[in-house]
Amino acid sequence: MSLIGYARVSTAEQDLALQLDALHAAGATRTFEDRGVSGARTERPGLNAALSFLREGDILVVWKLDRLGRSMTHLLQTVADLEDRGVGFRSLTENIDTTTPTGRLVFHIFGALGQFERDLIRERTNAGLTAAAARGRKGGRPMAATPERVARARHLIATGLTVREAAARVKVGKSALYAALRNGEPKNDTNR
Template identity: 50%
Template sequence: MIVGYARVSTEEQNLDLQVAALRAQGCQRIYTDQGISGSCRDRPGLDEALAQLAPGAKLVVWKLDRLGRSVPHLITLLDDLARRGVRFHSVTEHIDTSCSGGRLLFHFLSALAEYERSLISERTRAGMAAAKARGAALGRPRRLSAEQAVTALQMVDARHMALPEVAHQLGVHRRTVERALSRLRREEGGRLPLFLPTAVGV
């Protein structure tokens, strides 16, 4: 079976050009998504098309960008099709995995996606190493201990300090202080004030 898939990003765009091209390729069933961006994960038409593909079937699209959200996502989809014994054909780019030239181009795209992933990983590690060298704290902001939470409450209640100032004194983010004081309030059964002083405009 030859299955076609077409997609346009807005309701105003027309699917006719893609559908006509897919019919010219002999597609027996055509599934569509209209008004759905390529970056959207939820694409009912694509899900239906993929569900129809048995070993030996072929999936046809008008262009590669109609199928994948990104190069890595596209490669993941094509890898899955290959494992299932499903062929793939992109009309505009002349990619057909049922022939040697199409398979070669597919492997090139796979290598390109792997290279992109390696670059991202390398940049992430380099950025973390540079931040560590500068003495920056990595990961989520640390939580306040019970003693620090009580201290924060005293700063706010007795000394009328604003939350940003309290956070600065304790070396944490303002929201960390807010969460700690909220926990204290819950533990005290609501006896602590609900609204705590904060700086104007913060």
């Protein structure tokens, strides 16, 4: 069993010393770093290297939870992936250790809270859409391939333009125009 550390700072001007000292004091035998990498970025070379390096029985250690995850969902997924591989997780600041029953409980409570938050967001979104529909408003993008634009495009194509050129002239995505021409009716423009 090895303790493998991961440290990250968002800007190049920030210093990793605090995190590295804490990870070293916790017993990390090797530490991976990301400097000047926002937690919101999906591509974090140091984290990817740490995750690749970890073996069954190892423990990934971070100074604080927000150093690992972009969001609660990402954090939960990363720790679940570690768990599936037989790798533990420890956050020093929050005193969470998934190699202990209490640590797993706390982390699963975080997971339940994250799911609860997602459910609330979904519920509020659906309620908002229902309220908007009751007022006669419809969600989604406005239709770009209107009957007028499709008719203009048909005319331009008849005069020798390609569908791509006609789509550009009438400001409709080529895929939407192809679909409207094929079906004889306008379609929503998703390639704008």
